Amino acid sequence: METFGERLHAAVAERGPLCVGIDPHASLLARWGLSDDIAGLEHFARTVVEALADRVAVLKPQSAFFERFGSRGVAVLESTIRQSREAGALVLLDVKRGDIGSTMAAYADAYLSPASTLCADAITVSPYLGVGSLQPAFDSAAAHGGGVFVLALTSNPEGPAVQHAVTSSGKSVAQTVIDEISQVNAGAQPLGSLGLVVGATIGETGHDLSKVNGPLLAPGLGAQGGTPDDLRAVFGESLHNVLPSYSREVLAAGPEIGELRAATDRVLAGVRAALG
Numbered sequence: 065m066e067t068f069g070e071r072l073h074a075a076v077a078e079r080g081p082l083c084v085g086i087d088p089h090a091s092l093l094a095r096w097g098l099s100d101d102i103a104g105l106e107h108f109a110r111t112v113v114e115a116l117a118d119r120v121a122v123l124k125p126q127s128a129f130f131e132r133f134g135s136r137g138v139a140v141l142e143s144t145i146r147q148s149r150e151a152g153a154l155v156l157l158d159v160k161r162g163d164i165g166s167t168m169a170a171y172a173d174a175y176l177s178p179a180s181t182l183c184a185d186a187i188t189v190s191p192y193l194g195v196g197s198l199q200p201a202f203d204s205a206a207a208h209g210g211g212v213f214v215l216a217l218t219s220n221p222e223g224p225a226v227q228h229a230v231t232s233s234g235k236s237v238a239q240t241v242i243d244e245i246s247q248v249n250a251g252a253q254p255l256g257s258l259g260l261v262v263g264a265t266i267g268e269t270g271h272d273l274s275k276v277n278g279p280l281l282a283p284g285l286g287a288q289g290g291t292p293d294d295l296r297a298v299f300g301e302s303l304h305n306v307l308p309s310y311s312r313e314v315l316a317a318g319p320e321i322g323e324l325r326a327a328t329d330r331v332l333a334g335v336r337a338a339l340g
């Protein structure tokens with residue numbers, strides 16, 4: 065069985081280093097002329113999948129925007145995941161889960177087990193109950209060829225107060241997360257299956273990402289003010305493992321399929337130039 069790291073490496077080589085988020089904000093539904101209800105959600109998600117799933121490496125549905133509509137929204141999320149994967153995109157389901165290990169195992173069953181209708185290629189998780197509490201998700205990912213992206217240095221302005229705080233070991237919280245994930249990925253070829261989330265907006269923070277040997281998801285580009293030029297300052301020598309991620313910047317170009325594709329081509333050209 066191929067690992068997620070292998071599958072992601074191949075997808076990026078073939079389709080380019082880009083993740084597009086599927087975030088059906090109420091404001092975007094309105095902008096597209098859609099109703100803020102289950103029909104609008106379904107039309108929005110189906111259009112994005114039709115426009116992009118056969119060409120971008122990774123699609124990242126944001127679960128919150130589907131959960132807003134209850135069980136019917138979750139059903140749309142299920143079909144969005146399934147259709148995206150069938151069209152060849154890897155699906156990173158953005159759920160940012162994190163709990164004690166025994167509960168984490170149930171989240172892993174929900175999102176990483178092929179037996180689940182919500183099974184994605186990878187998920188986002190939060191490490192603030194301790195990186196070790198995420199072990200059931202790491203185990204499930206390893207068993208099924210999936211991936212897990214752990215929040216390290218998030219794009220929002222509130223992040224540093226927690227993530228830069230210094231722990232009893234003398235390292236920051238974020239560096240502790242980075243080092244624990246680096247240990248698991250050590251030696252994996254061409255890339256480990258555990259990723260980190262590092263916002264494109266954070267500037268130079270002095271954190272050492274050089275040993276991660278896994279994908280570095282970089283949200284915060286576009287709508288949150290981050291630009292491809294910011295990637296060099298944030299990632300330095302680790303630029304080759306960066307997976308830039310855009311949601312609203314691309315989605316605002318809809319609802320025309322051609323416009324969504326053109327916006328995707330434009331941001332991909334921008335990040336390719338920056339990543340070198």
Ligand SMILES: O=C(O)c1cc(=O)[nH]c(=O)n1[C@@H]1O[C@H](COP(=O)(O)O)[C@@H](O)[C@H]1O
Binds near residue numbers: 085
């Ligand atoms: O894990 C994420 O994807 C994430 C981490 C982070 O630090 N910042 C961040 O914005 N995100 C997500 O990335 C998306 C950003 O959307 P845009 O700002 O519209 O590109 C949202 O779905 C956020 O939930």
